[in-house]
Every structure is written in structure tokens, then in C-alpha cells.
Amino acid sequence: xxxxxNLGDLNIPIDQLTxxxxxxxxxxxxxxxxxxxxxxxxxxxxxxxxxxxxEEAILFDPGSRAYFDFVRKRVEEVxxxxxxxxxxxxxxxxxxxxxxxxxxxxxxxLKIISSDRTQVLLPHYGVExxxxxxxxxxxxxxxxxSNGNVLEFIEAPFLHFPGAFTTLDKExxxxxxxxxWAALDINWKLVVDDFDEHTxxxxxxxxxxxxxxxxxxxxxxxxxxxxxxxxxxxxxxxxPKEFVVxxxxxxxxxRCGLDIVYPELSH
Ligand SMILES: [Fe+2]
Ligand SMILES: [Fe+2]
Numbered sequence: 001x002x003x004x005x006n007l008g009d010l011n012i013p014i015d016q017l018t019x020x021x022x023x024x025x026x027x028x029x030x031x032x033x034x035x036x037x038x039x040x041x042x043x044x045x046x047x048x049x050x051x052x053x054x055e056e057a058i059l060f061d062p063g064s065r066a067y068f069d070f071v072r073k074r075v076e077e078v079x080x081x082x083x084x085x086x087x088x089x090x091x092x093x094x095x096x097x098x099x100x101x102x103x104x105x106x107x108x109x110l111k112i113i114s115s116d117r118t119q120v121l122l123p124h125y126g127v128e129x130x131x132x133x134x135x136x137x138x139x140x141x142x143x144x145x146s147n148g149n150v151l152e153f154i155e156a157p158f159l160h161f162p163g164a165f166t167t168l169d170k171e172x173x174x175x176x177x178x179x180x181w182a183a184l185d186i187n188w189k190l191v192v193d194d195f196d197e198h199t200x201x202x203x204x205x206x207x208x209x210x211x212x213x214x215x216x217x218x219x220x221x222x223x224x225x226x227x228x229x230x231x232x233x234x235x236x237x238x239x240p241k242e243f244v245v246x247x248x249x250x251x252x253x254x255r256c257g258l259d260i261v262y263p264e265l266s267h
Contacts, residue, residue, distance in 0.1 A: 002027055003172065007230065007240045011189045014039070021050070021078050022190070024174075024238060025230070030054055031149055031171045035190065035238070036074040038067045045185045046095050047234050049176055051169060052079055054147035058113075060088045060167065060176050061234050064098040071099065072106070086111030086133075086143070088151075090178030091161040092121040096234060101125045113143060115155070117163025135165050156180055156219045158211035160257075166223075173229035179209065180219070181247055183236025195243040201236060202250060210256040213266070220251035 004026045010017070018039035025033040034050045048071050049060040057079050062071050075084060087110055089097045097118075103110060104127050113133045114122065135141055135153035143151040150170045157164065159180050167176040183201035192198045210216055231239035231247055239247050259266040 003229070004028075007191045007238065008193070010191050010238075011193060014188070017190055021074050024049075024232070025169075025172045027171070029147070029149070029171060031147075033169065033172060033174060033232070034074075034078055035232075036071060038063055038070060040067070043185045044095065045188060045235060047232065047236075047238075048074075049232055050075060050078060051151070052083070053145040053149040053171065055083055056145050056147075057084050058086050058088060058143065058145075058151065059084060059103075061090055061096045061178065062087060062099045062103060063096065064094050065102060066098075068099040068102040072102075081107065084110065086113055088143075088167055088176070089114040089118060089122070090166070090176070090234065091115070091164050092118045092124075093161070093179075096178070097122060098125065101127045104130055113153075115163035115165050117161070154223060156215075158215035159219055160209040160211060168226065168228070173227060174232055175223075175226075175228045175230070176232045178234050179205070180251070181231050181233040181236070181239055182206075182209075183233070185236060189237055192237045192239050192243055195239075195246045198237065198239075198243075199250060205235065206254055207256045207260060210254065212258045213255050216251040216254040216256060220248050224248050 005023055018037055021034040021036050023032050024035050031053045036048045036050055038046050046063050048063050051058050111131050111133055116134050116136055119132055137155050152168045153165050155165045182205045184204040186201055228244045229241050
């Protein structure tokens with residue numbers, strides 16, 4: 001399970017970083033996680049990730065239609081497209097799922113892995129006929145690569161979407177967290193090196209988007225014993241292992257959303 005990549009080495013100038021897929025986890029079991037970008041120059045920079053395990057790959061949150069060509073080329077720099085088996089969509093927002101219609105036009109057989117509440121909305125992107133897998137904890141769905149490596153899915157209600165969820169890659173214990181621990185992009189670096197400074201960037205997203213302390217704390221308590229090796233959010237910077245405990249505590253203490261809108265009702 002040991003990562004052969006030192007995440008601290010990845011804070012290099014942005015143009016070097018964004019010119020090719022960037023591995024953030026690799027081990028001898030030929031299990032690699034790539035950060036693919038996207039190198040847009042906005043506060044809402046989106047992160048797309050690819051997990052390649054043996055001869056198969058799963059793409060996470062491929063992003064808007066505007067970046068479809070970019071992300072497709074990035075995937076092809078890593079693997080032939082035949083090896084791409086599915087797409088995980090952490091919820092239906094266009095910055096996460098807009099390009100799903102383009103991916104399915106290219107590869108109609110792709111598995112679309114998401115929550116039931118997300119699935120209700122995905123057909124509004126203009127495609128209805130696809131191979132959907134529900135992550136619902138009730139049905140205990142896990143994605144199994146043919147080499148035996150497993151992806152688990154953990155529901156994260158109301159962070160921010162009611163049907164939001166995270167993915168735990170069991171080989172690395174890296175968590176792909178979607179909008180949870182998303183940060184707005186000020187002096188962006190790929191990897192957090194000062195969590196206190198990063199808290200302000202987390203606040204810029206979480207205070208407005210996340211539902212309430214109950215939602216954030218409930219999820220924090222649910223995952224606190226998982227020994228997460230790294231957090232890979234859909235916006236902002238990667239949170240390495242040394243800050244994971246602080247990141248979970250951040251959620252536990254977070255006052256956000258309805259706590260702020262209706263302070264008189266908040267305890
Ligand atoms: Fe979102
Ligand atoms: Fe997002």
C-alpha cells in the first residue's frame with residue numbers, strides 16, 4: 001500500500017504541473033492515481049482524477065463539456081481508452097458531470113457510478129440509456145477492479161447535495177471527496193503545506209455551500225476511524241496525510257449554511 005510518490009514534491013510551478021497527468025499515488029501493485037487537472041485559471045478550479053489499477057481505469061468527476069477534449073486527451077496520455085471502464089460522479093453539478101454526455105457518445109458502454117438521488121437528475125444532460133450502478137450503502141455496492149482492488153463509497157448527505165458521496169480507494173486509502181474539503185483557489189498549490197492558511201480557503205467554499213453543522217459533523221464522525229491516507233477534493237488543493245485529522249476536525253467544528261442563515265435556530 002506504500003505510496004512511492006512524495007506529495008510534498010508536487011508543489012512545482014503551475015505550468016510544469018499542468019502540462020501532463022500528474023501521479024499522486026503509485027505502488028508496486030500497479031495501482032496509480034492521477035490528478036489530470038483541470039488547469040483553468042479561475043477561483044473554481046476543478047480537479048479530475050483517474051485511478052488506473054492493473055489494466056482498468058475509472059475516471060472521477062470529469063467536469064464540464066468545455067473541458068471534455070482536454071480531459072479525454074489527458075486520459076489517453078495515461079491509458080488506451082479501451083481500458084476506461086467507468087465514471088464516478090459524486091453529484092450532478094455541471095462542473096462535475098456536464099461532460100458525461102460526451103463520454104457516453106464516445107464510449108456508450110461506460111459504467112456510470114453514482115447515487116440514486118444524482119441518477120434522478122443526470123438524464124437532464126440529454127442521455128438516458130446508460131449502465132448505471134447505484135452506490136447506495138443499503139445495497140453495499142463496491143467497485144472491484146479485475147485485479148481485486150476495491151473502491152468503496154460513503155454517503156455524505158447534504159454536503160452539499162442530498163445525494164453526495166465520497167469514494168475510498170482501498171488500495172491507497174485515499175478519499176476522493178467531491179465538494180467536501182473543496183477550497184477556493186487563492187495562490188493555488190496542488191498539495192496543502194499549511195493547513196491553518198488553507199482553512200480560510202475551505203471557509204470560502206464551505207460556509208456558503210454546505211448545509212449545516214449537523215451534516216458536516218455527522219460525516220466527520222462517520223469517517224473518523226478510516227485512517228484516510230490523503231484527501232482528493234474536486235476543487236482546491238490535495239490534503240496530505242499529515243493534515244487529515246485536522247481536516248476531519250474542521251468538518252466537526254464547521255458552522256455553515258443554515259447555521260449562518262438562521263443563527264437564532266442553530267444550537
Ligand atoms: Fe457541487
Ligand atoms: Fe464542485
